[in-house]
Amino acid sequence: MNAVQEEPDFDPAVHRLIDLSINTYYNPYTRFDWPDSLVDEQWWMSPDLLTVFDTPFMDTMSERELMALSKYETLNFYSLNIHGIRELMIEVTRRIHSPGYEHQSEFFHHFIGEENEHMWFFAKFCLKYAGKIYPDKSVKIDTGTLAPDIANFLVFTRITIFEEIVDFFNSRMAKDESLHPIIQEINAVHHQDESRHIAFGRQLMKQLHSDLSSRHGPEEMLAVGNYVNRYIEASIQSLYNPAVYRDAGIADPYRFRRELLQQPSRQRQHDRYLKRTKEFLDKSGLLPSENAYGAN
Amino acid sequence: MAPIEIGQLEQVKDWLKARRPELTDIDVDLDLIENRIIDSLGFTEFLFFLEEVSGREITTDAQTVNLFRTLRSIRDNILTAQH
Ligand SMILES: [Fe+2]
Numbered sequence: 576m577n578a579v580q581e582e583p584d585f586d587p588a589v590h591r592l593i594d595l596s597i598n599t600y601y602n603p604y605t606r607f608d609w610p611d612s613l614v615d616e617q618w619w620m621s622p623d624l625l626t627v628f629d630t631p632f633m634d635t636m637s638e639r640e641l642m643a644l645s646k647y648e649t650l651n652f653y654s655l656n657i658h659g660i661r662e663l664m665i666e667v668t669r670r671i672h673s674p675g676y677e678h679q680s681e682f683f684h685h686f687i688g689e690e691n692e693h694m695w696f697f698a699k700f701c702l703k704y705a706g707k708i709y710p711d712k713s714v715k716i717d718t719g720t721l722a723p724d725i726a727n728f729l730v731f732t733r734i735t736i737f738e739e740i741v742d743f744f745n746s747r748m749a750k751d752e753s754l755h756p757i758i759q760e761i762n763a764v765h766h767q768d769e770s771r772h773i774a775f776g777r778q779l780m781k782q783l784h785s786d787l788s789s790r791h792g793p794e795e796m797l798a799v800g801n802y803v804n805r806y807i808e809a810s811i812q813s814l815y816n817p818a819v820y821r822d823a824g825i826a827d828p829y830r831f832r833r834e835l836l837q838q839p840s841r842q843r844q845h846d847r848y849l850k851r852t853k854e855f856l857d858k859s860g861l862l863p864s865e866n867a868y869g870a871n
Numbered sequence: 872m873a874p875i876e877i878g879q880l881e882q883v884k885d886w887l888k889a890r891r892p893e894l895t896d897i898d899v900d901l902d903l904i905e906n907r908i909i910d911s912l913g914f915t916e917f918l919f920f921l922e923e924v925s926g927r928e929i930t931t932d933a934q935t936v937n938l939f940r941t942l943r944s945i946r947d948n949i950l951t952a953q954h
């Protein structure tokens with residue numbers, strides 16, 4: 576029922592990704608030079624990735640306040656990664672070497688191994704330089720009503736979209752020389768691994784999607800589309816964390832968050848984060864922007 | 872311009888109704904999860920709203936999700952500042 580259909584060009588492509596993974600393998604535990612401490616007053620995140628970027632707050636807040644905000648936004652970004660990785664590891668572990676995933680399991684070994692290592696260095700950074708990880712505020716509410724093939728498609732769609740949004744931040748910060756080398760390094764290393772995960776995820780998404788519409792009616796497909804759009808929206812909103820604003824010394828963190836989310840200019844930034852992903856969803860026919868099913 | 876104090880429970884109800892305009896009222900014992908008034912994707916926004924209304928940070932895990940199942944439970948367990 577949930578079997579992944581074989582696609583002729585799937586295996587060679589997956590093998591290439593596995594070879595790459597083996598040939599670029601690094602020891603994460605010795606890969607980084609962790610400085611003993613990082614001074615507060617510096618850019619912990621590229622300013623153009625802050626949730627206040629492109630808003631009047633960039634002018635009304637002092638550079639010192641913005642730097643403080645950058646520290647907590649970077650921690651939030653790594654914390655979101657930690658929680659996201661926990662979820663995706665659970666889902667992939669549930670499927671590895673189970674019926675329907677015969678051709679993916681070899682890659683899954685590399686995926687799970689690499690994600691475990693990513694989680695380690697993100698957590699290490701948070702705990703070493705701030706002594707905390709922001710708690711996960713999301714909750715899994717399982718109503719258990721999804722058909723297994725739809726559930727499988729949505730699992731890998733969530734994983735891939737999450738990785739794509741993260742990768743936008745990683746690739747920007749990997750090349751931002753105004754950031755401390757350890758911050759650049761973490762982002763560069765993650766970006767390198769994630770480019771393989773994203774290539775794999777996109778292919779698996781297409782494959783899992785290919786026969787959904789033949790088995791499910793337009794109404795169900797509309798629900799799938801709506802779900803993906805809502806997932807994207809929720810992922811973007813998770814970048815705006817009231818606990819971050821509170822830690823950065825902002826007086827009314829909930830109101831501040833609402834104000835930011837209402838800024839039209841922020842939509843422009845979200846579009847920038849999502850450009851590549853939306854183009855892929857549109858071109859591959861997974862989520863046509865022209866309302867074939869559920870662009871809301 | 873002191874606004875008229877609206878009960879916290881009413882605020883919660885209004886927040887949910889704003890997202891589900893077809894609901895004219897929400898009974899305090901209606902199962903919000905079974906009836907898909909809250910779901911995984913909308914949960915965090917709801918939680919931040921409840922934090923703002925109650926004035927305290929709320930921690931969650933797989934077990935605590937039941938505390939959010941009805942308005943009655945939300946009032947008794949989450950909006951404790953009301954009493
Ligand atoms: Fe990762």
Ligand SMILES: [Fe+2]
Binds near residue numbers: 738772
């Ligand atoms: Fe990944």
